[in-house]
Amino acid sequence: MDLHLDVKAPFRFVAYGDTRFHDPKDTEAANPAVRIALVQAIADVNPAFICFTGDIVYNGFDANDWQVWDSETKAFRDKKIPVYPALGNHDLHGDEKVALGNYFQRFPDLKNSRYYSVRAANALVLVLDSSLQESGGPQGQWLADKLDHVPGDVDFVFLMFHHPPYTSSSDAKAFGGGHSARAPEQALAKELEARQAHARYRIVVFSGHVHNYERHEHGGVTYFVSGGGAAHAYPIERAADDPFQSKQVNYHYLLVEVDGQQLKVTMNRLDLSTGKAVWTQPDSVKIAVPAAAAAAAKR
Numbered sequence: 001m002d003l004h005l006d007v008k009a010p011f012r013f014v015a016y017g018d019t020r021f022h023d024p025k026d027t028e029a030a031n032p033a034v035r036i037a038l039v040q041a042i043a044d045v046n047p048a049f050i051c052f053t054g055d056i057v058y059n060g061f062d063a064n065d066w067q068v069w070d071s072e073t074k075a076f077r078d079k080k081i082p083v084y085p086a087l088g089n090h091d092l093h094g095d096e097k098v099a100l101g102n103y104f105q106r107f108p109d110l111k112n113s114r115y116y117s118v119r120a121a122n123a124l125v126l127v128l129d130s131s132l133q134e135s136g137g138p139q140g141q142w143l144a145d146k147l148d149h150v151p152g153d154v155d156f157v158f159l160m161f162h163h164p165p166y167t168s169s170s171d172a173k174a175f176g177g178g179h180s181a182r183a184p185e186q187a188l189a190k191e192l193e194a195r196q197a198h199a200r201y202r203i204v205v206f207s208g209h210v211h212n213y214e215r216h217e218h219g220g221v222t223y224f225v226s227g228g229g230a231a232h233a234y235p236i237e238r239a240a241d242d243p244f245q246s247k248q249v250n251y252h253y254l255l256v257e258v259d260g261q262q263l264k265v266t267m268n269r270l271d272l273s274t275g276k277a278v279w280t281q282p283d284s285v286k287i288a289v290p291a292a293a294a295a296a297a298k299r
Helices: 032-045 063-072 074-078 096-106 137-148 183-196 290-298
Strands: 002-005 011-016 050-052 083-085 116-120 123-127 156-160 202-207 213-218 221-226 251-259 262-271 278-288
Touching (some): 011 221, 032 063, 063 096, 083 123, 183 202, 213 278, 221 251
Parallel strands (some): 156 202, 202 221
Antiparallel strands (some): 116 123, 251 262
């Protein structure tokens, strides 16, 4: 499934996930106040589109959870902001047929496709379903074909899927919950890094699942973990060489600003611990296409 968004560079979009839309009275599943504040802040930014890294709702089979999505994201539809989601494990909870029915009812443009591409100006977004094979099977073949035939006017290839290839979180060292990187995503990362070594475009990966924010850089590929959308965030015992260090919980969204052969990704952190929204930007990074990065380094 290939979608085309009529935007021109420079443009900006938002990436975030693990929102777990659900009955706001049930605060065990997520922090509803955080979820609502993030939606409003993102709508106020007026992005060209929004990408979800998965776990949109708490239980994909539950029609009531999706009705909370309908009501709490009205601001997105009022502003006609397109939403491009990746499926998370919570979105598939319960009877998978029922869960997918609820999901595709909200995103009819996907035409029942669990993985798809979006072309936006000089960027190509490849959205995967990490509950399916990523390096084999129909989805893996589709992805390989897309990466084998990246159009010549594409400067950035964004991949969006739920489970992160790199994380300093783990099942063993969890503060109230945590997730280790899985073998399929680790294998996919090695494939992406092998391609990046010879690519004229820059590959950037966005994932969720871990309820916090992380940034990792391997083989010329930048990996973002953006799972601070309202599912209860937890501290991470970060590795010493992680580019971003924080002992805090980080509810947040990522603002991605694409301008020619360079982009900027800024983490916008929300703190509601005092009852009043406090916004900070504790991490921001610029990423350039390989040729532009090499030219800048020679100056």
